[in-house]
Amino acid sequence: MKDFTFYNPTKVEFGKDKENLIGSYMAPYGVKKALLVYGSERIKASGLFDRVAKSLGENGIEFVTLSGIKSNPVISKAREGVRIAKENSVDAVLAVGGGSVLDTAKVIAAGAVYDGDVWDLCSYKKYPDAALKIFDILTLSATGSEMNASAVITNEETTEKFGFSSPAAFPAVSVINPELQETVTNVYLAYSGVDILSHCMDLYFTASYIPEMTANHIENIIRTVIRTTDVLLKNPGDYEARSEFAWAAAQALNRTTFAGVEGNRYDTHLIEHSLSALYDVPHGAGLAVVYPAWMNWHLPMNPTRYEQFARNTFGLQTAEEGIEALTNWFVSIGAPVKLEQVHIDKDKIEEIASHIYRTIEMARMQSLYPKETIVELLNRM
Amino acid sequence: MKDFTFYNPTKVEFGKDKENLIGSYMAPYGVKKALLVYGSERIKASGLFDRVAKSLGENGIEFVTLSGIKSNPVISKAREGVRIAKENSVDAVLAVGGGSVLDTAKVIAAGAVYDGDVWDLCSYKKYPDAALKIFDILTLSATGSEMNASAVITNEETTEKFGFSSPAAFPAVSVINPELQETVTNVYLAYSGVDILSHCMDLYFTASYIPEMTANHIENIIRTVIRTTDVLLKNPGDYEARSEFAWAAAQALNRTTFAGVEGNRYDTHLIEHSLSALYDVPHGAGLAVVYPAWMNWHLPMNPTRYEQFARNTFGLQTAEEGIEALTNWFVSIGAPVKLEQVHIDKDKIEEIASHIYRTIEMARMQSLYPKETIVELLNRM
Secondary structure, three states, X not given: OOOEEEEEEEEEXXXXXXXXXXXXXXXXXXXXXXXXXXXXXXXXXXXXXXXXXXXXXXXXXXXXXXXXXXXXXXXXXXXXXXXXXXXXXXXXXXXXXXXXXXXXXXXXXXXXXXXXOOHXXXXXXXXXXXXXXXXXXXOOOOOXXXXXXXXXXXXXXXXXXXXXXXXXXXXXXXXXXXXXHOOOOHHHHHHHHHHHHHHHHHHHHHOOEOOHHHHHHHHHHHHHHHHHHHHHHHOOOOHHHHHXXXXXXXXXXXXXXXXXXXXXXXXXXXXXXXXXXXXXXXXXXXXXXXXXXXXXXXXXXXXXXHHHHHHHHHOOOOHHHHHHHHHHHHHHOOOOOOHXXXXXXXXXXXXXXXXXXXXXXXXXXXXXXXXXHHXXXXXXX | OOOEEEEEEEEXXXXXXXXHHHHHHHHHHOOOEEEEEEOOOHHHHOOHHHHHHHHHHHOOOEEEEEOOOOOOOXXXXXXXXXXXXXXXXXXXXXXXXXXXXXXXXXXXXXXXXXXXXXXXXXXXXXXXXXXXXEEEEEOOOOOOHHHOOEEEEEEOOOOEEEEEEOHHHXXXXXXXXXXXXXXXXXXXHHXXXXXXXXXXXXXXXXXXXXXXXXXXXXXXXXXXXXXXXXXXXXXXXXXXXXXXXXXXXXXXXXXXXXXXXXXXXXXXXXXHHHHHHHHOOOHHHXXXXXXXXXXXXXXXXXXXXXXXXXXXXXXXXXXXXXXXXXXXXXXXXXXXXXXXXXXXXHHHXXXXXXHHHHHHHHOOOOOOOOHHHHXXXXXXX
């Protein structure tokens, strides 16, 4: 194994009804006043908001709110949250929602203890080495943000989708009650499944080195996501599948998949970010479009790994069969695999390629992805 | 998955030469004076002691020492450590050694902030809710203590082998440099392999419920231990195998194997503890003796799981084949599988059974293990 540091101090409270105890999870950290961040008012209709408010009240925790967080979260909302957090001197941020709400909460938590514009912290201008305590009740498992130190957010003015990674951004406690995710639509379940797989596969296919135990760990997560997504699309109430799906999502980006790994990159994520930022394509849908084209292009660079993928995740023999099986699986769960399916015309390719290239430059990957390669990839999508 | 809490704040610094940075890992926790706990003076001959002392000095950390910790560590040594820690007002304990040294260090760290006798904390009289900061440089991977909140120790006067589990006992930072373990003898490597497997198998075979993803995770650790032990017995210098072995050991008891599991017990550990406590049998050797007899006796209670074990770890079909393969593997690596191989006469069985029964009573498992069952198990060993 290559040298590594493993550190993940997030406490995960996993299971039924645990959101009703959120106040008791926060109180030991000395929280007196929190900013409650959420997406739509649906959490009021479902009763979730009231149950959270009750538990906070029972534990002597006051709160103020910020709502209206949408998927592909934006920096303007985080700025609003930072203002509210500072004006109300809150000492914690509580996210109730999916990855977009949680990432916004992380950015707010870091921004609330920073004097300048919070975008500085997301655009590599200033490292966010401190933050308010972060808590969350997860209502959609996909991004893995509930068990890691990262946040991603879009600047609507510049259409840049950046973020940060800092130990200060680990949630102190993440509540994962799979039952809260039963109302996720099949479409979003499919997108989430693709997102989780991509967190595994970006690393798995690009790494120059993966220890066998770590590779097998990643394959276990991939198999779990495929198996449980298939069950859930037919039976959204299957708690067993719902809970394994949720735990797989957390595992996929909690650094266990990085143990002893070298040379991994985030190629498809970097490419997809432009589709989300420019056309507001859901992240998981964008990834499903990028992946088949990218895998077929990338295969010659790591043929042994693709063969192992085919064997250990689908029980197939050749690399090509594995890629085909994954593409077919995307189609079978209703994920788009072509640009036209997310309503992007081929005549936009030059514009998108330029946008992607800016991200590629930031990541210093120009030699791997000269502009003509990006255009070629987009043409295959 | 059943409800669970996952929490593991230990930072693992894994890789070559990392022990030379131990002072820099401790300094951020405000450590000014540490108690350095170790086993034999071999760490002086090897230069490890000097390198640790140098790094501590460079980071302004003073230290006092406690040496002479042996395997199956004893409470008298921990009492000595507590006295030194209190007299010198140390604010951290640094273990340099294997699981016995680390467990002693954990007990000392808890005892140093407790007013009564430290055995109170190990014998369920008083819960150890606080401790000095704990750090370690691991020289033998087996017990998994480097990434968990537990410690086990023997009271020589009462021959009781008890311990505790408390969040206060998580090491703050564990340094795992697989190269430091290259000098472990083949005999101890074999015992360590058995110990790690038993951490996985106790849970795997006894749990009334294991989610498929968690079961596959456990099987991955088991396969890794078997594969890497075989490599290392032939080539102790194989860094790749050495490092996967070490990471597997940490994974086996860092709570990842417990995710969503219900009803697991530690049957073979409870039984083996008496062999260690009464006859000073190395823990891993004792486990190798207990396991074959126990599995054959236990098989009818969980036949499906034994079949899955055979299939997913050895690629075999039937439960019986799996048990036979594991027993043969123990023999092949030089582990004892009979009491006589650890020099225990059959005429001691009544005495041992009584001792085991006391432990079984403490664990409230009398209905599963009436005394005649224990005698029967011992007769099969």
